[in-house]
Amino acid sequence: MFGLRHIAATEQISNQVAAPNRFQPHALLPYPSIAALLAREQIAGRLAIRPEVVATHSELLTPEMSRLIEQAWGRIPYNHYGLTEEPHVGTDCSVHAGIHLFEDTCMLEVVNDEHQPLPDGVMGTRYLLTNLYNRTLPLIRYEVTDMLCRAAERCECGRPFALLQGIVGRAEDLLRLQRVDGTGEVAVAPMLISLAIESFPTVHEYAAEHDTEGIHIRLVVPNADERPRIVSELRERLHADIARQGAVAPAITLSVVEALDRSAQRMGKLNVVERRRAAGAVEVAS
Numbered sequence: 001m002f003g004l005r006h007i008a009a010t011e012q013i014s015n016q017v018a019a020p021n022r023f024q025p026h027a028l029l030p031y032p033s034i035a036a037l038l039a040r041e042q043i044a045g046r047l048a049i050r051p052e053v054v055a056t057h058s059e060l061l062t063p064e065m066s067r068l069i070e071q072a073w074g075r076i077p078y079n080h081y082g083l084t085e086e087p088h089v090g091t092d093c094s095v096h097a098g099i100h101l102f103e104d105t106c107m108l109e110v111v112n113d114e115h116q117p118l119p120d121g122v123m124g125t126r127y128l129l130t131n132l133y134n135r136t137l138p139l140i141r142y143e144v145t146d147m148l149c150r151a152a153e154r155c156e157c158g159r160p161f162a163l164l165q166g167i168v169g170r171a172e173d174l175l176r177l178q179r180v181d182g183t184g185e186v187a188v189a190p191m192l193i194s195l196a197i198e199s200f201p202t203v204h205e206y207a208a209e210h211d212t213e214g215i216h217i218r219l220v221v222p223n224a225d226e227r228p229r230i231v232s233e234l235r236e237r238l239h240a241d242i243a244r245q246g247a248v249a250p251a252i253t254l255s256v257v258e259a260l261d262r263s264a265q266r267m268g269k270l271n272v273v274e275r276r277r278a279a280g281a282v283e284v285a286s
Contacts, residue, residue: 003023005019005020005023005025007019007020009030009031009034009262009269010262013037013041016034016037016038017038017041017046017047020038020047020049021047021048021049024049024050025049025051026051026052026053027051027052027053027054027055028049028051028053028054028055028073029054029055029056029057030056031056031057031058031059031269032056032059032060032061032062032065032077032079033059033065033205033272035054035056035065035068035069035077036064036065036068036069036205037204037205038072039065039068039069039071039072039073040068040072040204042072042073043068043071043072049073050073051073051075052075053075053078054069054073054075054077054078055077055078055079055080055091056069056077056078056079056080057079057080057081057082058082058269059269059272060167060168060169060194060272061077061079062191062194062195062198062272063195063198064194064195064198064199065077065198076096078091078092078096079091079092079099081099081164081167083129083144085129085139085142085144086106086129086131086139088102088105088106089101089102089106089108089129090102090161090164093155093157093159094157095155095156095157097151097155097156097157097163097165098151098155098163098164098165099163099164099165099167100155100159100161100162100163100164101150101161101162101163101164102161103161103162104132105131105132105133106129106130106131106132107129107130107131107132108127108128108129108130108150108164109127109128109130109141110122110124110127110148110149110150111124111125111126111127111128112124112125112126113125113126115128115143118149119152120149120150120151120152120162121149121150121151121152122149123147123148123149123166123168124147124148124149125145125147125171126143126144126145126146126147126171127143127144127146127148128141128142128143128144129141129142129143129144130142145170145171146167146169146170146171147167147168147169147170147171147174147189148164148165148166148167148168149164149165149166150162150163150164150165151163151164151165168189168190168191169189169190169191169273173190173273173274174187174188174189174190175187175188175189175190175192175193175210175215176188177242177245177247177248177249177250178247178248179246179247179248180243180246180247180248181246186245186246186247188242188245188247190208190272190273190274191273192241192242192245193208193215193217193238193273194272194273195241196234196237196238196241197217197219197234199237200230200233200234202221202222202223202226202230203219203220203221203230204220204221204222205219205220205259205260206218206219206220206260206272207260207272207273208272208273208274209273209274210250210273210274213250213251214250214251214252214253215238215250215251215252215253216253216255217234217252217253217254217255218255218256218257218260219231219234219254219255219256219257220256220257220258220259220260221256227256231254231256234254235252235254238252239252
């Protein structure tokens with residue numbers, strides 16, 4: 001018997017655990033951040049499901065999220081990439097070497113800030129998307145500011161479609177920091193923050209914002225005994241990682257919160273790192 005069960009990402013985690021425990025899904029199709037939360041619940045023994053397939057979508061799947069999913073269910077997650085304007089740009093295969101582009105339905109040109117084409121293997125700051133089937137509202141070289149690159153090699157699975165590798169987020173979310181030598185700015189990818197935070201396994205969730213006043217990070221750390229150490233060591237790690245980029249680290253504010261709010265207006269999606277265009281008060285709880 002085939003059935004579907006939708007669970008809102010804005011539900012309390014206890015409800016997100018209770019529902020699949022009753023339903024026992026064969027396939028799990030959550031946002032990456034929700035998949036990581038559920039994986040932690042599975043590892044802790046509060047969730048007991050055995051999905052045959054785990055596939056994520058709509059958010060950036062980080063290496064730590066993927067590791068948690070594999071630890072919980074013994075499955076490397078599949079990852080789907082799409083946009084509101086073009087829902088199905090690509091997905092990965094069982095080799096998990098990158099995202100296979102659906103080149104029979106859309107074209108993707110990786111370019112730099114000046115819209116010059118870049119060779120395969122080089123990270124772009126945006127790309128130009130053309131769909132090949134939408135006659136009602138065709139998109140022709142539509143600019144998307146996701147930073148990614150096309151792989152130089154084809155996948156060993158044998159499929160002819162090109163691969164996307166190194167999707168690191170939106171160009172708008174780049175941290176533009178002052179160079180150590182004072183000669184200008186350094187563009188730092190938001191993945192630097194994600195990798196630093198995810199090196200601390202007891203951080204369950206996080207969100208970071210960068211504005212003209214610095215970097216503001218909220219952490220969900222259930223183990224109260226771990227909080228002082230993580231705050232201290234994470235600040236040191238971020239300063240060191242930013243320095244290796246040749247940049248001056250801005251002020252870094254770290255706050256521990258009980259939970260991160262997920263906006264119903266964004267269907268519960270969570271931007272783990274984003275850049276605010278203007279300085280302003282950042283609401284945190286401690």
